[in-house]
Amino acid sequence: MxxxxxxxxxxxxxxxxxxxxxxxxxxxxxxxxxxxxxxxxxxxxxxxxxxxxxxxxxxxxxxxxxxxxxxxxxxxxxxxxxxxxxxxxxxxxxxxxxxxxxxxxxxxxxxxxxxxxxxxxxxxxxxxxxxxxxxxxxxxxxxxxxxxxxxxxxxxxxxxxxxxxxxxxxxxxxxxxxxxxxxxxxxxxxxxxxxxxxxxxxxxxxxxxxxxxxxxxxxxxxxxxxxxxxxxxxxxxxxxxxxxxxxxxxxxxxxxxxxxxxxxxxxxxxxxxxxxxxxxxxxxQAGVVSTFHINHDHPILREKAVRRAMLIGINRKQIVDTVFTPRHPVATSVLSHTQPEYLDLSAALRFDPDSANALLDKAGWVRGPDGIRERAGQRLELDIILRGMAPVAELAQQQLRRIGIDLSIRQLTSAEYREAEDNGRFALSFSQQSRPDPDILRAMYSSRDINPYGVAPSKLDDILEAQAAESDPQARTTLVHKAQRYLIEQAYTIPLYEGVxxxxxxxxxxxxxxxxxxxxxxxxxxxxx
Structure with missing residues (x-):
């Protein structure tokens, strides 16, 4: 931030x-x-x-x-x-x-x-x-x-x-x-x-x-x-x-x-x-890259198929090429490439709208007359809270609409943004967390820590606690690699680009x-x- x-x-x-x-x-x-x-x-x-x-x-x-x-x-x-x-x-x-x-x-x-x-x-x-x-x-x-x-x-x-x-x-x-x-x-x-x-x-x-x-x-x-x-x-x-x-x-x-x-x-x-x-x-910036953070307490976003569809339905390269300059690297993991414990997960973050559509089809989300998907009378509508960076969200909004997700954008003041995040009144939020130590992942994604995004208990908690206790740098890096891989496999977060x-x-x-x-x-x- x-x-x-x-x-x-x-x-x-x-x-x-x-x-x-x-x-x-x-x-x-x-x-x-x-x-x-x-x-x-x-x-x-x-x-x-x-x-x-x-x-x-x-x-x-x-x-x-x-x-x-x-x-x-x-x-x-x-x-x-x-x-x-x-x-x-x-x-x-x-x-x-x-x-x-x-x-x-x-x-x-x-x-x-x-x-x-x-x-x-x-x-x-x-x-x-x-x-x-x-x-x-x-x-x-x-x-x-x-x-x-x-x-x-x-x-x-x-x-x-x-x-x-x-x-x-x-x-x-x-x-x-x-x-x-x-x-x-x-x-x-x-x-x-x-x-x-x-x-x-x-x-x-x-x-x-x-x-x-x-x-x-x-x-x-x-x-x-x-x-x-x-x-x-x-x-x-x-x-x-x-x-x-x-x-x-x-x-x-x-x-x-x-x-x-x-x-x-x-x-x-x-x-x-x-x-x-x-x-x-x-x-x-070292730390967690610029990211769409998922509110896991949101009823729609508890569903892995929706989260994964969003993860691969967003074209990161198009966002960077359109909004930024060559100084801004496309995100290839949860952590910045400047972090020593970084793991390249670019293959798992590859833009794949066909697979994104297939995931939503299989989960029973059917396109309505306006192209937005529905299931059991509920439209696939989400909101994102922002403090600036509207062009990024607007481009992601267009990309997600192509796979049947309606993303509305809420521009807030600093105080309003903080209050909305603190009280969970959002589906997605947008920020980058700069801390040059991988324990930032435990703070953000462990259900046993502050857990600002409502992540459910999982084996990720054990991995993050183990890295926090590991004094051997190589062994700790191995654990941090496992954590990054799990976060992307489960689509717990949506990395976009590295903060610069x-x-x-x-x-x-x-x-x-x-x-x-x-x-x-x-x-x-x-x-x-």
């Missing part, structure tokens, strides 16, 4: 990135940039196509870079190597069966309201996330099986689980488990969504107005940046100003006229920004980087005069 993040600082990375190479810098000591290096000051102006929806890092957001830059995590994940590296924690150990994780913390960190960071506040973060559960879905997923945290002293704690959770170390680097201040932990989930957040990050949230934008300001004296960053000190920018501009043409005009510095780029506009005073940046961040930036913008989860980190970003 993440939409805004900008680019990485090298030409080609293992994580699937491309960008024009901007300057690099290193500054781990605070306010003063290196001589002859990045310039300090200025406001970076970003035009968004969507409102964030919710600013709480423990909740999925359409604009994750806002809270990623105001709240740090215990660890970070190096975008080049995937290795977990120090951030708020300086070191850690994991017991043999991945049920206990002991962290040693930095002692020089404070929250932006002056409160000291220590082991007690980390424990409170995890306790609150566990207690609130589904109200903080991203955090609750990362803490599956959480049984409590033992504080040994101010700088040492052990996080415990009642079942193996091999993915927790990676999760400790995620935005979902960003550490928030004691004042924030007293707030309601609704207040946190609206921006009542205190973090330890390099920026502070100054303001947020839903559907209009947000402003971040640089925090002076920030000297505890991630070991994955070249600049571990204070950010170079004074401010970051986000503005919601829904219309693609207006966003493009705002960039070319110099009113903003970075924009979301519609596929049809990519070519115009590759030369002159702008450049393009793109990044293939594509943005255009002014050439005065330098030092833009992504983290491993495809979220933009602004500590190294600076503006040429």
């Amino acid at each position: 993440a939409r805004i993040a900008v680019l990485t600082s090298v030409a080609v990375l293992a994580s699937g990135c491309w960008a024009a190479p901007p300057p690099q810098s290193s500054n781990a000591t605070g306010e003063r940039p290196p001589a002859g290096g990045p310039q300090r000051g200025g406001s970076l102006r970003i035009a968004l196509d969507l409102d964030p929806g919710c600013l709480d890092p423990a909740v999925p957001s359409f604009v994750p870079s806002i809270t990623r830059n105001i709240a740090d995590s215990l660890t970070d994940q190096d975008p080049d190597t995937g290795k977990i590296v120090p951030w708020l924690a300086t070191s850690w150990t994991v017991n043999k069966n991945a049920t206990a994780f002991t962290f040693t913390l930095r002692t020089d960190v404070t929250f932006s309201d002056g409160t000291r960071f220590d082991a007690d506040v980390v424990k409170r973060n995890f306790d609150v996330a566990s207690e609130l559960g589904a109200q903080l879905p991203a955090a609750a997923t990362a803490l599956a099986g959480y049984s409590g945290t033992t504080v040994h002293n101010d700088k040492k704690l052990t996080v415990r689980f009642n079942q193996p959770n091999i993915g927790f170390l990676q999760a400790s680097s995620s935005r979902a488990l960003a550490i928030l201040g004691p004042a924030t932990l007293e707030k309601s989930p609704q207040q946190r969504c609206q921006g009542e957040l205190i973090g330890t990050g390099p920026f502070v949230l100054k303001s947020y107005v839903p559907d209009r934008g947000a402003t971040l300001v640089r925090r002076k004296g920030h000297t505890w940046g991630s070991a994955a960053r070249a600049n571990r000190g204070a950010a170079y920018l004074d401010r970051i100003e986000y503005q919601v501009i829904a219309e693609a043409g207006v966003r493009s005009g705002s960039l070319t006229s110099g009113q903003v510095d970075i924009i979301d780029v519609a596929p049809q506009d990519e070519a115009r920004f590759e030369t002159g005073d702008t450049y393009l940046a793109s990044h293939v 961040q594509v943005h255009a930036a002014s050439t005065r913008v330098n030092g833009l980087i992504y983290d491993m989860s495809s979220t933009h980190i602004f500590t190294e970003t600076w503006l040429s005069s």
